[in-house]
Amino acid sequence: MSLVFFSLLDFLNCIIDNHKRRFVTPAEEDRISQLPDNLTNLILERLPIQDAVRTSILSTNWRYKWTTIGSLVLDKNFSEKFARNGAFGLNGFIRTVNQLFNYLKGPILKVYLYIPNMFLDSFQEVDQWIFSVSKGHLFVAENISNLLPNKANSLKILKIVNINFGDMDQLQGALCMLRNSPNLEQLHMMNSQMSQHLRFDVTPALRYLEASNCLGQTLIQLKTIEITRVDGSRPVLLFIKLLLAHSHTLEKLSIQPNVTDVHQRLNIAKHVMQFPRASSKAELLYLNP
Template sequence: MTENHKRRCVSYPDDEDIISNLPEDFINPILERLPIRDAVRTSILSKKWRYRWTTMTRLVIDYEFSRKFINYASYRHNGFIRTTNHIMINHKGPVSKFVLHLPKNIAFDSFQEVDQWMVLLSRKNVKILNIKNSNHKIYRVPSSVFSCQGLRRLALRNCIFKAPVEFQGFPNLEFVFLMKVDFLANLGGTVINLPQLKRLKLNSCVNVNNFNIKSETLRTLRVIRCPDAMLLRLLHSERLNEVCLQESIKNVLGVERFSLAMMLSKLPRIRYFSVDGYFLKVWHKLSVKTFNLCSL
């Protein structure tokens, strides 16, 4: 074999790791795109990777995460709780987004562990919070969540939402989606100030008449299957340009006694006004210039 045909081998130092030496701005987005269990498992790769995952700014403990424990009956509760505890206790730094799915196949006695996770989260300046409770027990949002003043997006499912008496509001909250949320019947008229709120969606909630909010910036309002909602109270923002109501006016005539014309007069910037058949049946004699139907 001639010299020109000899294979050339390029050797690198054994300890050189191109990926590990990438800047943090590159590594964190890569980790955050992995399922969270896989991201945590990178800690066994080397000493450099042992604590990489602990600075991720997005923690998504979703259905895919909890599904790993469901098939093992003896490991369901302990495995889910222990693994999530490990993530929450060892994580360092701020969290911009936190998603928590509470599975129906795992028994929670008092949600004590979940409350502790919320305490830890409240110290991390969370911006986006999404609690999806699929458990057969309803989860009561603890007071620590109401101390998350940096929140910009809040989504809750199958929860009890009762703000502490001293709670003033969320100054930065822009988007709220609440599904199967119970606001309880004894809020005592507490007003929740949401000065930056732009989008509010309520679906299948109860005791909505006790959800007394103040927001002059609200632009999108969707109220679905919330028969006890006090609509006039929710329609107070003159910036509203999109409204959708479905199965949410059963108590309107008996409680608020207002006409469709009165409602629309409060919405000078309305562009999309969408209602269901029940709404039309009640006010079929009233005419509006632009009227759209929605079926969600």
């Protein structure tokens, strides 16, 4: 199966790359056009989104095939490329992402979205994107502040990258998503590498995390938690403590520190192991940096 799949994928890429140099022969067009829709979607979902869109030039039959994909990956390379054109300008980041969501017809089951570091007047667009995928299972974002809470009801997998646990806006955004995700089963978080190099007052975040009603809800479906780039700072440790105290069905907690000093790594492990766990069967995995 894998050999056949990659053969078809390579064949599709070959047609796209050579389209401008020659016409596709009827035999080639028939071979790729007669594939079942589910296999076509699998191929398109594994292509970079730019290449998937380019398949619309193959023929009339292929013009709208890419619009039915259920998985959309807008990674760092994609986002930063269009961010160079600004947010709302021609081929700008916001405008391009909006166009992609508007073209997609079927249910969106998975979205990977990297939001570049750029100035935005508000996060209204991000709210709208979350609304677009509110019936899906995965949302990924770098900046999670000001996300509308009622958009997370159907989330089963949540991945948040580059979160600064000492930043009140980002911290409140993350906890807001958790409070309003009753069906969440997997949580993946990546600590921001920049947070340890920036000097800012983390006192409000610490007070917020230490409050008895900080989360205010039991995570009744959460089974897997993965947190990477753990630097041992107090906000990060308190956040882990909070999750352990509210995850009654937790089966596995994976932690990957980003410190190489042996004593620092042991100190992080010591703190985490001493935190009370709501789930008696929760397994702790401490990964190498």
